[in-house]
Amino acid sequence: MAIQGVLRPGHAQIRVLNLEQGVHFYRDVLGLLETGRDDQGRVYFKAWDEQDHNSVVIREADRAGIDFFAFKVLDNDTLLHFERALNDYGLETSRMPAGEMLETGERVRFTLPTGHLIELYADKTWVGNDSAELNPAPWNANAEKGIAPIRMDHCLLYGPDTAAAKKILIEVLGFQLVERTLTPDREGEIALWLSCSNKAHDIAFVEHSEPGKLHHVAFQLESWEKVLRAADIMAMNDVPVDIGPTRHGITRGCTIYAWDPSGNRFETFMGGYQTYPDHKPITWTFEGLGEGGGLDYAHRKLHDTFLTVVT
Known part of the structure; x- marks a missing residue:
């Protein structure tokens, strides 16, 4: 493409x-x-x-x-x-x-x-x-040297009116909606994954009452072995881990979430699928985010810190 x-x-x-x-x-x-x-x-x-x-x-x-x-x-x-x-x-x-x-x-x-x-x-x-x-x-x-990601890959941002942000990115900048999670009543969207390329996502949003919040900046690794090596390096350096190593159902990425010394969450991950303009968005229910393995496919649960801790 x-x-x-x-x-x-x-x-x-x-x-x-x-x-x-x-x-x-x-x-x-x-x-x-x-x-x-x-x-x-x-x-x-x-x-x-x-x-x-x-x-x-x-x-x-x-x-x-x-x-x-x-x-x-x-x-x-x-x-x-x-x-x-x-x-x-x-x-x-x-x-x-x-x-x-x-x-x-x-x-x-x-x-x-x-x-x-x-x-x-x-x-x-x-x-x-x-x-x-x-x-x-x-x-x-x-x-x-260190965890050594190959690139800064994407970010997840928390804020209000994500529907309006999605519209701007799609209609003005040409992004594609790749995946979404519905609100508990299934009347709206609580989370969005959008791509400007053929990656599973280049930016993502979660609906949140406070504007301008960072959930994480993500760094791509080459393999599951490198993700496990990253876990070892985090442990050796007393880096506090939030989730992982595990796999997402959403985007299929294999991941670790952890915090830098200031409390900013970062992600080290590998995998994910390729998307193309003729693909239809994947939809997850709110229940699917947790028990369906959308967030943590191995444990099939939500993590309170993942939903509440932002900077």
């Missing part, structure tokens, strides 16, 4: 309570590569197999959570097209200048009805993955 509009998740800026603790965790435990620091005090990272300069940015703040989540688009003409389409839809946008984030071009910002700040951009400095461009090996030494 040729992706011509929104390409993929590009970066997440995460608030941490102690910067150096955050650097130690994201660099040495999670195994992201530090790629720079700016005069705002932000620290930049990328996963070992990512090609662009950064995908995760952390800054110190008095409360944990997420500042914004961004998607990379095909080119600057596409960025202008989406900016106009968002304005025509009735959403106010703003432009962040090139260079405001290290090695990143102009970004178009807008706020979803859920209270989350979303960005689109077309340009970010290509730095490669430290493997040769001619006849490369399948991995290099960076793939063995």
Whole structure:
């Protein structure tokens, strides 16, 4: 499938309570590569197999959570097209200048009805993955540092009016609804999984009374063995685990959820299926989320922390 509009998740800026603790965790435990620091005090990272300069940015703040989540688009003409389409839809946008984030071009910002700040951009400095461009090996030494995900993959956001957010992403930005969970009365949707590619999801939402909340940022691993290795590394470093290792019924991903030192949840996962534009959304009942194995297929139950703890 040729992706011509929104390409993929590009970066997440995460608030941490102690910067150096955050650097130690994201660099040495999670195994992201530090790629720079700016005069705002932000620290930049990328996963070992990512090609662009950064995908995760952390800054110190008095409360944990997420500042914004961004998607990379095909080119600057596409960025202008989406900016106009968002304005025509009735959403106010703003432009962040090139260079405001290290090695990143102009970004178009807008706020979803859920209270989350979303960005689109077309340009970010290509730095490669430290493997040769001619006849490369399948991995290099960076793939063995810490948990070592191959990419920042998606996020789950909690906030109100997720139906309106879904409409914007589908009708304006060209996303596809892949899976959904119904409310207990089956009259509405309590959770949504949407894709801008052929992945099972690039962003997801859960209906929540407070706006702008982060549930997790997710990092992809290559295999179930790597997920189990991640569990060992978490235990060795006293990382508190929320759920897993287990499998989701929803998206079929094999997963661990845990918390960084500031209380931001993150996910390490592998698997999931591919979706295409002719696929129909999968529907889960609220009961299916728990006893049907939607969340935790091995234990077939809901976890209170998963539903209630957000930053």
